[in-house]
Amino acid sequence: MEIEKLKKEQCYGCSACMNICPKKAITMKQDEKGFIYPVIDKSLCIHCGLCTKVCPSIQNQEVPSEKYRKSYACKNKNDAVRMQSSSGGIFTLLAQYILKQKGVVFGAKWNANYMVEHAYMEKEEEISLFQGSKYLQSSIHTSYQQAKTFLEAGRKVLFTGTPCQIAGLKTFLGKEYENLYTQDFICHGVPSPKFWEKYLAYRTPKGSEITHINFRDKEKYDWNNFSLAIDFNNKKRYNRTNTKDFFMQVFLSDICLRDSCYVCHYKNHQTLADITLADLWGAKEIIPHMYDEKGVSLVITYTPKGQELLEAIHPYIEKQEITLEKVGKYNPSLRKPAKKPENREQFFIDLEQQNFKKLIQTYKKRFIGVKRFYRKCKGGVKKIILFR
Numbered sequence: 001m002e003i004e005k006l007k008k009e010q011c012y013g014c015s016a017c018m019n020i021c022p023k024k025a026i027t028m029k030q031d032e033k034g035f036i037y038p039v040i041d042k043s044l045c046i047h048c049g050l051c052t053k054v055c056p057s058i059q060n061q062e063v064p065s066e067k068y069r070k071s072y073a074c075k076n077k078n079d080a081v082r083m084q085s086s087s088g089g090i091f092t093l094l095a096q097y098i099l100k101q102k103g104v105v106f107g108a109k110w111n112a113n114y115m116v117e118h119a120y121m122e123k124e125e126e127i128s129l130f131q132g133s134k135y136l137q138s139s140i141h142t143s144y145q146q147a148k149t150f151l152e153a154g155r156k157v158l159f160t161g162t163p164c165q166i167a168g169l170k171t172f173l174g175k176e177y178e179n180l181y182t183q184d185f186i187c188h189g190v191p192s193p194k195f196w197e198k199y200l201a202y203r204t205p206k207g208s209e210i211t212h213i214n215f216r217d218k219e220k221y222d223w224n225n226f227s228l229a230i231d232f233n234n235k236k237r238y239n240r241t242n243t244k245d246f247f248m249q250v251f252l253s254d255i256c257l258r259d260s261c262y263v264c265h266y267k268n269h270q271t272l273a274d275i276t277l278a279d280l281w282g283a284k285e286i287i288p289h290m291y292d293e294k295g296v297s298l299v300i301t302y303t304p305k306g307q308e309l310l311e312a313i314h315p316y317i318e319k320q321e322i323t324l325e326k327v328g329k330y331n332p333s334l335r336k337p338a339k340k341p342e343n344r345e346q347f348f349i350d351l352e353q354q355n356f357k358k359l360i361q362t363y364k365k366r367f368i369g370v371k372r373f374y375r376k377c378k379g380g381v382k383k384i385i386l387f388r
């Protein structure tokens, strides 16, 4: 199997092939839906086969043994950090632990156009740029190459990203590094960047510029009812809960996810990361004494390095071991990929053909409402039901 022969759903867009190519013959280009795929410049390709060798879709990767798997409810004791983070503010502590040892941390941050890209930081002052979930696939660029350079130089590296990006990093590196730590998260899937671009253009008032975006604002509402907040340079702020905002409705309805997200292989603990972070949805029922409205994280360790990371941040967190039995029903993305809605293709045709106002009219009425899976407790997972 060659990367060019992969079906769309087999390519995660992890960019390992682009990073490994010795001739820079591979570029990641957006398709008509806005998702990035590798394109090979035939005039530069020397048929070395390295791109195939590092493709996580083609190569089998061994997942860590079950014996190290442990799951916890965790909260950063620093409430201010939790408020700036998506769930319990655990990423910030992991980053601080590595940075204090003169290590390097890779993660996703906004670029100047409010698209998401991977980058690295070496100073604690930069952590805020990486905090918070950005619900888009980040462009890896040459992050895998940069991580390898740091690793070879003997520096500790914490690489954070989606499970498929961690898989791409591992195949790219091709060997274990003592000084590499990897952290992913339970991933719902990534929505179309083209849809995001059009949404932002529609949302931005004429003549103003965006100054800040937070997909997980907890100030106006709370962790359970998190909102998408967009600040503009005219001091105006857009702020609507995830159940009422059109971008979040479309994202959570699963209609605009990347093809590979519907068949994601990294569900049900098939991750290659040392440690996985997530929202502990259902916290109120699972662990009532730890629940509050600022956010609780689910942390799953998969390897001794994952345990080491959690041990290192122990003084700064509230933590309790939990079983995963109850967690899956509140957080379906832990167990299985999103189901592809039948009208996904039609959505992308409409995205192309309709102006954004019309698109909202077309699809808003199909969201018949938000069904809250309170499951015995308030504050469970929210699911948007798409009417066909």
Ligand SMILES: Cc1cc2nc3c(=O)[nH]c(=O)nc-3n(C[C@H](O)[C@H](O)[C@H](O)COP(=O)(O)OP(=O)(O)OC[C@H]3O[C@@H](n4cnc5c(N)ncnc54)[C@H](O)[C@@H]3O)c2cc1C
Pocket: 084, 085, 086, 087, 088, 089, 090, 091, 092, 106, 107, 108, 109, 116, 130, 131, 132, 133, 134, 135, 136, 137, 138, 160, 161, 162, 185, 186, 187, 188, 189, 190, 277, 278, 279, 280, 281, 297, 298, 331, 333
């Ligand atoms: C696309 C996406 C889908 C998610 N789906 C779920 C889900 O279904 N269920 C669930 O429980 N949790 C999900 N999460 C994870 C969750 O939102 C939190 O990121 C996680 O709980 C960590 O929170 P925190 O408070 O510890 O740290 P935070 O400060 O919130 O986490 C920041 C970390 O997330 C990384 N990050 C942010 N955006 C991206 C991105 N676009 N691509 C790669 N890395 C990124 C940063 O690099 C950093 O490592 C998702 C996150 C993303 C980005």
